Amino acid sequence: MSDRHTDVTMTARFSAVECSLKDVLDRIGDKWSILVVAALAREPVRFRALQRSIDGISQRMLTLTLQRLERDGLLTRTVIDMRPPRVEYALTATGQSLTIPLRSLADWAEEHRGTITASRAAWDSQHSS
Amino acid sequence: MSDRHTDVTMTARFSAVECSLKDVLDRIGDKWSILVVAALAREPVRFRALQRSIDGISQRMLTLTLQRLERDGLLTRTVIDMRPPRVEYALTATGQSLTIPLRSLADWAEEHRGTITASRAAWDSQHSS
DNA sequence: CGGCATCCGCCGGGATACTG
DNA sequence: CAGTATCCCGGCGGATGCCG
Secondary structure (H helix, E strand, O other), X not given: OHHHHHHHHHHHHHHHHHHHHHHHHHHHOOOOHHHHHHHOOOOOEEHHHHHHHOOOOOHHXXXXXXXXXXXXXXXXXXXXXXXXXXXXXXXXHHHHHHHHHHHHHHHHHHHHHHHHHXXXXXXXXXXXX | OHHHHHHHHHHHHHHHHHHHHHXXXXXXXXXXXXXXXXXXXXXXXXXXXXXXXXXXXXXXXXXXXXXHHHHOOOEEEEEEOOOOOEEEEEEOHHHHHHHHHHHHHHHHHHHHHHHHHHHXXXXXXXXXX
8 A cells, every 4th residue: 555655656756757858858958959058057158159159050040049048038138239239148047047957967978978889889789780 | 367277177167068968969869768768767668658658759759769778778678578579678777877867857847837938928928019 | 569661741950141 | 240031951750551
């Protein structure tokens, strides 16, 4: 009985987690959002600087990604009126809070990168027949 | 000098993080990998049970995702010889370790879901002109 | 049940050109 | 510099059918 009750509870909690994960993935699970948030983690950055710091992102995708993140309240867009035009992007408190789990993910990647690469090599050589 | 040195160090560390993030996103940044890992977090699960528990995944994508995750050493595939066929998928130690940062992400989503939804609604009403 | 093979639609996203 | 507008392609991924 006790075991069973525990299991039901944990199953419910697990379902909730899975649902949350799907939510977060729908929001920031695209190709660039996470990288943009990471690039803004330390300080506000201007548009071109962002584009230079995020390897491989196109102007179009940077614009779209920034707009979505602003819509979700993860960052703010500030126009400083001068010539040439100057627009700064900065994380909101919510956006800043996201950098904490992102850091965990990055740390995980750092730690297991070697293992994963090795596993791939082993798998590939074994399935090359 | 001291400030400058600190800044250079942090910039380097930041670049490393960004690189790690790109790595992890290239591996598990697709539409389903994270959800599959989450679905296996508690215990080994069979193919059909997985498909039922992950809402919306097709047979094809489940197969492909499982193969990639096995190749990366995040899970194991075990065939139990009986009728009807029975195949169990289970996380490896590496895969299990990934559930920790994933849990952080899910918790973040849980905590900020309301804020984000509200921000979206506000943005949408303001840009409906 | 647990797959694999094939076909195909869609859209994410790159390239390019143009504006303020 | 900081975008917007268009065009267009590749491949992700869904649907379907077949096999051990």
